[in-house]
Amino acid sequence: xxxxxxxxxxxxxxxxxxxxxxxxxxxxxxxxxxxxxxxxxxxxxxxxxxxxxxxxxxxxxxxxxxxxxxxxxxxxxxxxxxxxxxxxxxxxxxxxxxxxxxxxxxxxxxxxxxxxxxxxxxxxxxxxxxxxxxxxxxxxxxxxxxxxxxxxxxxxxxxxxxxxxxxxxxxxxxxxxxxxxxxxxxxxxxxxxxxxxxxxxxx
Numbered sequence: 001x002x003x004x005x006x007x008x009x010x011x012x013x014x015x016x017x018x019x020x021x022x023x024x025x026x027x028x029x030x031x032x033x034x035x036x037x038x039x040x041x042x043x044x045x046x047x048x049x050x051x052x053x054x055x056x057x058x059x060x061x062x063x064x065x066x067x068x069x070x071x072x073x074x075x076x077x078x079x080x081x082x083x084x085x086x087x088x089x090x091x092x093x094x095x096x097x098x099x100x101x102x103x104x105x106x107x108x109x110x111x112x113x114x115x116x117x118x119x120x121x122x123x124x125x126x127x128x129x130x131x132x133x134x135x136x137x138x139x140x141x142x143x144x145x146x147x148x149x150x151x152x153x154x155x156x157x158x159x160x161x162x163x164x165x166x167x168x169x170x171x172x173x174x175x176x177x178x179x180x181x182x183x184x185x186x187x188x189x190x191x192x193x194x195x196x197x198x199x200x201x202x203x
Contacts, residue, residue: 001067001103001188005029007053007092008072009046010037013107013152016180017070018042024184031062053088056095063095068187071106071133072180081125086132093140103193105145105183108134110169110198112148143193145186149174150200157181163198164191171200 004021008014009030019042021028028046032038035048051058053073063069071092073085089106096104111119111127112134119127137144148166151173160178161170182199186192 001026003027003029003066004068004070004184004187005031005049005062005066006070006072007031007059007062007088008070008074008107010034011072011074011076012154012176013074013149013180013183014070014072015039015042016176017072017183018046018180020177020181021070021184022046026184029062029066031059053091054084056091059088059091060095060098063092063099063101066099066101067103069096069101069104070183070187071104072183073107073133075126079122079126082129083132085129086136089133090136093136093142096142097140103143103145103187104137105147105186105192106133106137107179107183108146108148110148110150113166113168113198143190145183145192145195145197147179147183147186147197147199149179152176152179153201155201159202161198161200161202164195166196166198168198169200170198171203174200 030046031049109130150169153173155175157177
């Protein structure tokens with residue numbers, strides 16, 4: 001995995017994925033709507049690609065020539081109904097198929113493990129869009145890695161627990177640094193392909 005494009009590069013998890021990839025010596029294309037949101041220390045270490053995930057042409061250009069893709073799309077804590085994440089994901093899938101890029105990791109949500117009636121009401125709309133992302137990826141022919149994190153914590157990295165084809169979350173929270181690093185590291189690990197991944201920091 002030499003070249004990776006990261007969608008959602010300026011979000012909490014996306015930024016951590018960018019840093020993890022740079023540390024690994026991977027060539028990073030950071031897909032951003034607003035380049036000003038990328039920290040100064042990263043600007044000269046990545047290729048900044050300005051675009052909008054809802055515009056298929058800019059997504060296709062961003063995927064061109066890459067070995068892998070990380071999807072870390074978010075809503076900046078806005079919990080209103082949206083289809084932006086799933087529509088963006090569909091554009092990414094189409095671009096990957098057109099450009100013959102096979103491997104993608106995607107940050108979804110541990111609420112997808114829950115019965116719909118058990119999802120906290122304020123997260124229902126967001127979870128519906130994560131569900132649409134999940135369906136689009138799992139129905140695709142790609143080597144997808146579907147990561148279902150619990151609460152994403154602004155805490156230092158520590159030991160993690162990973163479950164392949166998990167049915168529930170292995171813990172209550174995950175450091176944003178560990179989640180970002182896993183989204184990058186998993187691209188090179190075929191044991192995670194075409195699987196739902198439960199991940200958490202060890203208690």
